[in-house]
Amino acid sequence: MTKDVYDFDLFVIGAGSGGVRAARMAAQRGVRVCVAEAAALGGTCVNVGCIPKKLYSYAAHYADAFEEARGFGWVTGAPVLDWERLKARRAAEVLRLNGVYQGLLEGAGVTIVQGWASLLDEHAVQVQTQGGRRTFTAHHILLATGGTPSVPDIPGSEYAVSSDAMFDLARFPKRLVVVGGGYIACEFASIFNGLGARVTQLCRGPQLLRGFDDEIREFIAQEMSKAGINVRRDTQLSSISSTTDGLELTLADGGRLRADTVLFATGRVPNVTGLGLEALGVARGRDGAILVDEGYRSSLHSVYALGDVTARVQLTPVALGEAMVLVDRLFGPAQRFMSYDYIPTAVFTHPNIGTVGFGEAQAREKFGRVTVYRNSFKPLKHTLSDSTERAMVKLVVDTASDRVVGLHMVGPDAGEIVQGFAVAMKAGATKATFDSTVGIHPTLAEEFVTLRQPVA
Numbered sequence: 001m002t003k004d005v006y007d008f009d010l011f012v013i014g015a016g017s018g019g020v021r022a023a024r025m026a027a028q029r030g031v032r033v034c035v036a037e038a039a040a041l042g043g044t045c046v047n048v049g050c051i052p053k054k055l056y057s058y059a060a061h062y063a064d065a066f067e068e069a070r071g072f073g074w075v076t077g078a079p080v081l082d083w084e085r086l087k088a089r090r091a092a093e094v095l096r097l098n099g100v101y102q103g104l105l106e107g108a109g110v111t112i113v114q115g116w117a118s119l120l121d122e123h124a125v126q127v128q129t130q131g132g133r134r135t136f137t138a139h140h141i142l143l144a145t146g147g148t149p150s151v152p153d154i155p156g157s158e159y160a161v162s163s164d165a166m167f168d169l170a171r172f173p174k175r176l177v178v179v180g181g182g183y184i185a186c187e188f189a190s191i192f193n194g195l196g197a198r199v200t201q202l203c204r205g206p207q208l209l210r211g212f213d214d215e216i217r218e219f220i221a222q223e224m225s226k227a228g229i230n231v232r233r234d235t236q237l238s239s240i241s242s243t244t245d246g247l248e249l250t251l252a253d254g255g256r257l258r259a260d261t262v263l264f265a266t267g268r269v270p271n272v273t274g275l276g277l278e279a280l281g282v283a284r285g286r287d288g289a290i291l292v293d294e295g296y297r298s299s300l301h302s303v304y305a306l307g308d309v310t311a312r313v314q315l316t317p318v319a320l321g322e323a324m325v326l327v328d329r330l331f332g333p334a335q336r337f338m339s340y341d342y343i344p345t346a347v348f349t350h351p352n353i354g355t356v357g358f359g360e361a362q363a364r365e366k367f368g369r370v371t372v373y374r375n376s377f378k379p380l381k382h383t384l385s386d387s388t389e390r391a392m393v394k395l396v397v398d399t400a401s402d403r404v405v406g407l408h409m410v411g412p413d414a415g416e417i418v419q420g421f422a423v424a425m426k427a428g429a430t431k432a433t434f435d436s437t438v439g440i441h442p443t444l445a446e447e448f449v450t451l452r453q454p455v456a
Contacts, residue, residue: 005137006123006137006138006139007032007034007136007137007138008032008033008034008111008136008137008138008139009026009031009032009033009138009139009140009331010022010023010026010031010032010033010034010138010139010140010141010142010330011033011034011035011036011125011136011138011140011141011142012033012034012035012036012141012142012144013036013117013118013125013141013142013143013144013145013275014035014036014037014043014143014144014145014146014271014307014309015035015036015037015041015042015043015101015105015112015144016042016043016044016045016046016144016145016146016307016308016319017042017043017045017046017307017316017319017320017323018144018146018306018307018319018320018322018323019035019037019043019142019144019145019307019323020035020041020042020043020101020104020105021319021320021323021324022142022144022306022323022324022326022327023035023105023108023110024104024105024108024110025323025324025327026327026330026331027105027108027109027110028108029327029331031331033108033109033110033111034110034111034112034113034136034138035105035110035111035112035113036113036114036115036116036117036125036127037112037113037114038114038115038116038117040094040098041098041101041102041105041112042094042097042098042101043146044146044147044164044308045316046094046097046098046101047094047098048163048164048167049163049316050316051093051094051097052090052094052167053167053187053188053191053348054348055089055090055093056086056090056167056191056195057187057190057191057194057348057350059081059086059191059194059195060190060191060192060193060194060195060350061194061350062079063079063081063194063195063196064194064350064387066079067385067387068381068382068385068386068387070386071384071385071386072384072385081172081195081196083171083172083195087167087168090167091168113127113129113134113136114129114130115127115128115129115130115134116128116274117275118274118275118276119141119275119276119277119280119282119303120135120276121280122141122280122300122301122302122303123137123138123139123141123302124136124137124138125137125138125141139302140302140303140304140330141302141303141304142303142304142305142306142326143275143290143298143303143304143305143306143309144305144306144307144309144319144323145270145271145272145275145309146270146271146307146308146309147268147269147270147271147308147309147311147314148268148269148270148271148273149162149163149164149264149265149266149267149268150264150266150267150268150269150287151264151266152179152237152264152266154237154238154239154240155238155239155240155241156239156240156241156242156247157240157264159240159241159242159247159262160179160240160262160263160264161261161262161263161264162263162264162265163184163188163263163265166188166192166263169261171260172195172196172197173192173197173259173260173261174196174197174198174260175197175198175200175246175258175259175260175261176189176192176197176198176199176200176259176260176261176262176263177199177200177201177202177247177249177257177259177261177262177263178192178199178200178201178202178263178265179201179202179237179262179263179264179265179266180201180202180203180263180264180265180266180267181201181203181204181205181207181208181209181210181233182208182209182210182265182266182267183209183347184265184267184268185201185203185208185263185265185266186201186208186209186220186224186347186349187347187348187349188263188265189201189224189229189231189349190224190227190229190348190349190350191348191350193224193227193228193229193350194227194350198228199228199229199230200229200230200232200257200259201224201229201230201231201232202232202235202236202237202251203231203232203233203234203235204234204235204236205233205234206233206234207221207233208220208221208224208231208233209347209353211359212347212353212355212359212408213355213359213360213361213394213396213406213408214359214360214361215360215374215392215394215408216353216355216359216392216394216408216410219376219390219392219410220347220349220351220353220410221233223349223350223351223389223390223410224349224350226388226389227350227389235251235252235253236251236252237249237250237251237252238250238251238252240262245258246258246259246260247259247260247261247262249262268308268314269287269288269289269311270287270288270289270290270308270309270310270311271308271309272284272288272289272290272309273288277290280300281299281300282298282299282300282303283298283299285311286311287311289309289310289311290305290309290310291310292304292305292306292310295326295329296310296322296325296326296329304326304330306319306322306323306326307319307322307323312340313340313343315343315345317343318338318340318343321336321338322338324336325337325338339426341426342356342357342422342425342426343356344356344415344418344419344421344422346414346415346418348415351389351391351410351411351412351414352410352411352412352413352414352415353408353409353410353414354408354409354414354415354416354417354418354419355406355407355408355409355418356406356407356408356418356421356422356425357396357404357405357406357407357425358396358405358406359396359406359408360372360394360396360406360456362406363396363398363405363406366405367398367399367400367405368400369398369399369400370396370397370398370399370405370456371396371397371399371431371454371456372394372395372396372397372454372455372456373394373395373397373431373451373452373453373454373455374392374393374394374395374451374455375392375393375394375447375451376390376391376392376393377390377391377447378390378391379391379411379412379444380442380444381412391409391410391411391412391444391447392408392409392410392411393408393409393411393444393447393448393451394406394407394408394409395407395408395431395434395448395451396408397430397431401430402430402431402432403428403429403430403431404424404425404429404430404431404433404434405425407421407422407425407448409448411444412444413444417444417445417448420445421448434448434449434451435449435452437449
């Protein structure tokens with residue numbers, strides 16, 4: 001069977017960030033492309049992830065802004081959150097973005113099929129649509145189905161919700177318990193605390209945000225606690241029960257908590273259920289992640305996978321980059337290369353975290369001898385706002401080469417600041433380069449180019 005007799009050159013299962021980018025870029029090269037998606041276009045990022053989360057983070061920051069404005073001479077009344085209006089505004093923006101994605105795909109000539117798709121063999125896909133089952137053939141098949149929330153198996157877990165449901169809760173929770181210590185848990189704890197909920201966060205380990213620089217982890221835990229979040233470390237949840245006064249949580253140490261809503265933010269796993277991988281023997285790793293080679297090819301020669309379903313680096317920009325590399329490799333010319341070194345990321349806690357490169361402990365393990373520069377301070381804005389919030393900046397330098405191998409920040413707009421420094425670090429910037437760069441004054445970002453005294 002030759003390429004010409006297939007229905008499509010590329011069939012994409014999943015219309016999230018990676019899937020849409022691959023489909024659109026391939027179609028623009030004259031390739032026959034079909035995308036199957038069972039939910040709204042745009043995937044997790046657009047519908048229940050990055051975009052609505054950032055919008056709600058903005059909303060939560062206004063509560064602080066109203067209070068801080070008084071220190072600058074503004075006389076304000078007591079602000080009131082209209083939860084229903086916030087939900088409606090978010091829903092309208094997400095719907096607009098769904099339409100944008102549809103327009104991009106259709107404009108490129110991509111065929112869109114609404115329904116749940118699964119593999120029949122190396123070149124065949126079955127899609128369960130409202131009108132019944134349809135079968136398509138393709139020379140190449142791309143699995144870009146993303147991730148799905150992981151829910152702990154404990155008594156009463158059915159009473160909890162995942163992050164997917166948090167944007168559209170029927171009632172705003174006055175009492176919220178967030179279970180988890182990762183970035184999703186920390187972000188939602190910060191957001192709903194800012195919106196006015198009384199938030200308790202249960203972290204089973206001794207510290208939040210495993211994998212981040214240890215000093216950053218401790219610093220943000222302190223700042224979140226100062227902001228009013230009850231951060232409880234080394235705490236495990238045993239069960240949840242429904243009562244006339246909401247939900248009752250029983251902890252492993254015998255303690256009890258009351259809540260209106262319990263959020264399980266205990267990680268995400270690859271969304272592979274129902275794809276037909278087992279029957280075809282597709283090789284998979286931890287939590288079902290599809291194993292791929294450097295060209296994103298699975299153990300089936302014509303089937304590829306990228307993004308969160310491979311569980312490499314679960315970030316939207318990474319999925320976009322992988323999609324571009326794959327399209328180049330499949331349909332030429334193969335020019336791009338995806339580097340997983342020095343990928344910047346942000347955590348939209350209050351205050352934000354921005355980071356790129358190695359944490360201090362990781363750097364010592366990899367490079368041996370490192371030099372660390374660090375400072376914590378009250379940002380200029382808060383000298384009048386009366387807020388007790390502080391910021392931290394930190395550089396980790398490979399002593400032998402003088403290259404900056406880790407840059408970390410806690411503070412306002414951390415993601416915006418760190419993005420620019422990530423470009424410099426990707427280019428191999430040294431501490432001497434930082435020292436010779438003139439800062440923009442007065443800004444928080446200038447602190448990175450004025451750190452002179454090493455702490456270790």
